[in-house]
Amino acid sequence: MEYRFLGRSGLKVSALSFGSWVTFGEQVDTDLAYSQMKTAYDAGVNFFDNAEGYENGTSEVIMGKVIQKAGWKRSDLVLSTKIFWGGDGPNDKGLSFKHIKEGTEASLKRMQTGYVDFLFCHRPDLYTPIEETVWAMDQMIREGKALYWGTSEWSAEQIRKAYNFARQEHLHPPLMEQPQYNMFHRHRVEREYDMLYKDIGLGTTIWSPLASGLLTGKYNDSIPKGSRLALQKYGWLKEILLDTEEGHSRIEKVKKLVSVANDIGITMPQMALAWCLKNKNVSTVITGASTVKQVEQNMSAMDVVEKLDGDVMKKIEEILDNKPGEEQDWRN
Numbered sequence: 347m348e349y350r351f352l353g354r355s356g357l358k359v360s361a362l363s364f365g366s367w368v369t370f371g372e373q374v375d376t377d378l379a380y381s382q383m384k385t386a387y388d389a390g391v392n393f394f395d396n397a398e399g400y401e402n403g404t405s406e407v408i409m410g411k412v413i414q415k416a417g418w419k420r421s422d423l424v425l426s427t428k429i430f431w432g433g434d435g436p437n438d439k440g441l442s443f444k445h446i447k448e449g450t451e452a453s454l455k456r457m458q459t460g461y462v463d464f465l466f467c468h469r470p471d472l473y474t475p476i477e478e479t480v481w482a483m484d485q486m487i488r489e490g491k492a493l494y495w496g497t498s499e500w501s502a503e504q505i506r507k508a509y510n511f512a513r514q515e516h517l518h519p520p521l522m523e524q525p526q527y528n529m530f531h532r533h534r535v536e537r538e539y540d541m542l543y544k545d546i547g548l549g550t551t552i553w554s555p556l557a558s559g560l561l562t563g564k565y566n567d568s569i570p571k572g573s574r575l576a577l578q579k580y581g582w583l584k585e586i587l588l589d590t591e592e593g594h595s596r597i598e599k600v601k602k603l604v605s606v607a608n609d610i611g612i613t614m615p616q617m618a619l620a621w622c623l624k625n626k627n628v629s630t631v632i633t634g635a636s637t638v639k640q641v642e643q644n645m646s647a648m649d650v651v652e653k654l655d656g657d658v659m660k661k662i663e664e665i666l667d668n669k670p671g672e673e674q675d676w677r678n
């Protein structure tokens with residue numbers, strides 16, 4: 347396993363990490379979660395990602411039980427949770443001081459831990475002033491409930507506004523962002539955040555590196571039984587990923603990508619994950635899995651990164667045909 351600094355901090359995260367969205371509490375019970383997390387941990391994963399909104403907190407309960415059962419040293423783990431969707435009451439959603447404090451405390455109880463290493467604002471909240479959220483996240487750190495805080499799916503402008511306010515008021519600034527990043531979803535990570543890496547040392551913990559499984563090639567011919575896009579509850583995801591013209595064109599691209607992977611003797615999931623790992627602004631690639639075998643396969647992506655040399659990356663780029671444009675150099 348490779349360990350990368352999380353942005354401009356002294357903390358190291360495993361380049362491949364493991365998260366529980368959709369899976370824990372839906373497809374994966376506590377026993378299977380234990381086997382999955384143990385497999386990931388044995389492969390060197392130290393970062394495990396969660397959120398108060400995953401299965402209404404059940405996912406955090408399962409992760410907490412697994413960590414207790416495994417008896418891992420807390421200092422060997424980097425744990426996260428994300429606050430935004432905590433319930434149906436008028437103050438159970440969003441990023442008010444009240445919900446950040448109460449949501450974080452409830453998450454810590456469910457995970458059976460005194461603190462999370464990373465506390466994320468799971469989305470921007472259009473109704474709470476950013477200043478209130480920054481004060482609240484700083485307070486969670488001062489109370490010892492979190493070590494670092496960050497955002498998820500915030501625009502560069504929102505992140506910079508939070509950062510500048512924190513600096514001006516001598517509060518803890520956001521350190522990391524959790525954006526979607528994969529072969530089909532590139533603009534924010536490759537283009538929009540570019541200045542933030544340089545200016546504020548932003549780290550990234552990227553999600554859905556396999557585009558919910560699309561980039562494994564498993565949906566190339568049909569929707570396999572039991573797979574994520576066959577789950578009734580996630581019909582909305584299938585609609586976005588498969589039932590659109592863009593979805594169809596993506597499947598055609600995956601078919602071509604599979605043959606590039608075959609040519610260099612690796613699998614499609616390995617290639618898609620290794621492609622994310624090649625980006626040095628990615629601090630960690632959060633993988634997801636519904637079986638232990640998938641965890642094993644995904645961890646092996648670490649061993650094939652070197653196979654994605656300049657020629658292979660060029661072939662992939664030609665197939666994807668979606669590279670975000672460079673900043674215009676008006677001098678040349």
Ligand SMILES: NC(=O)c1ccc[n+]([C@@H]2O[C@H](COP(=O)([O-])OP(=O)(O)OC[C@H]3O[C@@H](n4cnc5c(N)ncnc54)[C@H](OP(=O)(O)O)[C@@H]3O)[C@@H](O)[C@H]2O)c1
Nearest residue numbers: 365366367395553554555556557558559573574634635636
């Ligand atoms: N911040 C956010 O808003 C946000 C949003 C989403 C996710 N996340 C985080 O990021 C993590 C990863 O996201 P994700 O689960 O969407 O990742 P992903 O890698 O895009 O998709 C994972 C799913 O793909 C399938 N899969 C994985 N490995 C496979 C393999 N080797 N072969 C075949 N199928 C495979 C499995 O689903 P099936 O077997 O069921 O098909 C698995 O659950 C989440 O657990 C969560 O912690 C964060």
